[in-house]
Amino acid sequence: MLLRWARSRARHTRALARLYSGLGTGSSGYKECDVVIVGGGPAGLAFASALAANKALDGSVKVTLVEGGDLDKVRDWEMPPDAFSNRVVSLTNASQDFLDEIGAWVHLDAERTCPIEDMQVWDGISDARIDFSAAALGLGRGKGSSQMARLTETLNLQRGLLQHLSGQSNITLLDSTKVENIFSDDIPGGGWPVVQLSNGNVLRARLLVGADGINSPVRSYSKIDSYGWDYNTRAIVATLLHPPRIFPAFLPTGPIAFLPLSDTASSLVWSTTPALAAVLTKADPAILAGMINAAFRLPERSVRFLHRRLLEQPSLSPEDLRTEIAFREQAHTIAPHSAYASATINPEDASVGIPPHGAEALPPLVASIQPGTIASFPLRLRHAEEYIGSRTVLIGDAAHIVHPLAGQGLNLGLGDAAALARCVSTALALGGDIGSRTALTPYARERYFENHKVMSAVDKLHKLYASTAPPVVWARSTGLEVLNELDTIKAGIVGAAGGQSSARAGAGLFWDTVASGVETLVGGARVAEAVGSGLQSVAGGILQQLARAAAGPENDRR
């Protein structure tokens, strides 16, 4: 009796299942999809590209990517060779390897990328610096290359990914289409996510991927909270034009990053107070240019004076600013044509003849700012408490927002895309259900801690460098110089890098190195060990002080 009931029941459910399968459209009007990706930003496009490149899919897995914006704008994006968009990303070697592996790298315009071979961590307040050279660290991609990262415009990356996707039949791109609502189906035994689109389509997803940025609708649907804080800081971005010169990238620690895009253009990321950001982004671009030049050249005291001056009088003219700077230079006895002068020099002339002594320690003088490239955005830290929901998974900014200090945000997103694509392919090859938590857990396991590590290192760097308290600055500069000069430590860093022969292991190492350098500074004891007994008491004392000071402003955490 029971048996017969069960049999008829089973037949019934099978019949039901057939109904749902139909021609990809269920009786309930849902279009059945294996993977629905929300978001055509770098993370979403990279994940789609990685899936497309994977043989495990062999055309049997249907992927749909939904993007609210118009992707044709990205496809057709073009700029003259000497102009650059203001959103620039420094792609780590690991990110480039990943893009290369999936066959997307060749679609990027190589002319619009620029390797970073040397980098300086520069303390804007004390003028202390630490040098990283890719060659010395043994970083690079393959034989003969030494680079720690490669700068390019986000649009160059996105356009390349779109080109890579254009020939893929198993990926459907729906752009200018918004996700209006996400709900769970009410099919018995189902509860799968259903995505309602602005074009009237309703997709039922075996796996819903949230690559939908900071306000992720997929994360809200998944009821995943994210924790974090705002830094009360804004980052100003702009494309800087200057006379031709090769120079190291200036890492954005002493609040300004000055990253070479070509020998005549660089990308700016300047973290500052919201008030100053508001003034600088609205003022005459010549004001911003003048302030950047001064920031690298005048003592910190005077730079702060200029900031105050500008806040008091936002309408200050470029001429007035130049007069102010010239006055400050005189007060600091900076000779009018020395490397540290900016007010009295026409940047175009500075490139002619022999550069003044000390010029190589500084980025080139900014001549002008590419029109329309000045923008600013708030800095925050957010990390989703989980990456996996019920048949949902988060990647990129939907999962984590990081301080742009080291340009790592996008790299983390690419790392997510690579890991998730691997995880999905493995599950497919084993006949797993790619929407199940079991199938997705390896992704979260691989990425959550990794992302957290980078995020907290960036956060610590921010705290370390945001402070202007004299003991911190003093200790910081001493610490940096101690680090810079100590061959033992450098050898240690290089040794660690040399040990990692594969491109993958060596990639991203730069960031690990910076992070561990800072961790070491903060940790104090470990540096003291490396320094050896002679310097131990001196350095140890400094570093302890530093550690205490750095640990101090803990209260801005929430």
Next chain:
Amino acid sequence: MLPRSRARLLVSTLARPSLRQHVCALHTSPRRLAEQQPPFSTVNDAEIAHFSRLSALWWDERGEFALLHKMNAHRMRFIREKLLSDRPPDAPSRALAGLDALDVGCGGGILSEATQSLARLGASTLAVDASAENVHIASRHAAADARLADALAFRCASVEELVREPRRFDVVCSMEVVEHVDNPAAFVRACAELVRPGGHLFLSTVARTPLAYLLTIVAAERLLRLVEPGTHTFSKYINPDELVGFFAKPLVPGARPWISRTYAHGLPTRTEAEVRGIVYVPWRGDWVLAPRATTPWSSQVNYLFWVRRPYDS
């Protein structure tokens, strides 16, 4: 269910004597696969009732079956490797297209995850279970998945019923079932009978060792409560050499045995049969498929058994 503190007390008073008793049992009990008079069915009613009660929980991947959910990928890796050893797939995600598969004792869910995996990889799959409730849950779950609809069918049936029907299969799987049935020898024999010549039989189960007792009963059921107490019955566990021995003898008088010879430690020829331990590594929170033939049986607890029916038997 007992309150935790009482349960723990029970364990401390129970565990030792019963462990000793089972260690003795290891040496003295008749071999589990020794032939017995075949009863009407190998189905054990108490076990069926137990699993039916749990079946609502099957698909909660974070609940008490999380461990089993995780085991499936490793099982599938083994199954895939064996099935594809002589037929490289054209399409990796449909690697088993064209094969007829049977999953015996599919359970309500996770164990039917193996069933689902077979079906997803393209095998035309029949899943049977003796519990109507399980079949209901498993088929309901599968019905929500359009991809499974055409490849996967469910039935409430015992192997004995299937044997009486003419249908035979390229692949027969029975995952974590043999340790729950009344007459394992008759059960394994019935499963074997359902395999076509040249076809494959996969079993996964738990060895009858002190370590298995400690991990699956003392730790998993009683101390950590990873699985419900009563899930396992130690004396029903089967050792790998018992399975190898079973297939080294003719299944039908006069027929060629499936395993023609064994080597040192009773290891079979790799083209005929294989035993692979599957070990839970707590600090990884995941299982690991033990490397081939590390020790005679790295399969002190959970293991997978594969045997292939010769074409001429």
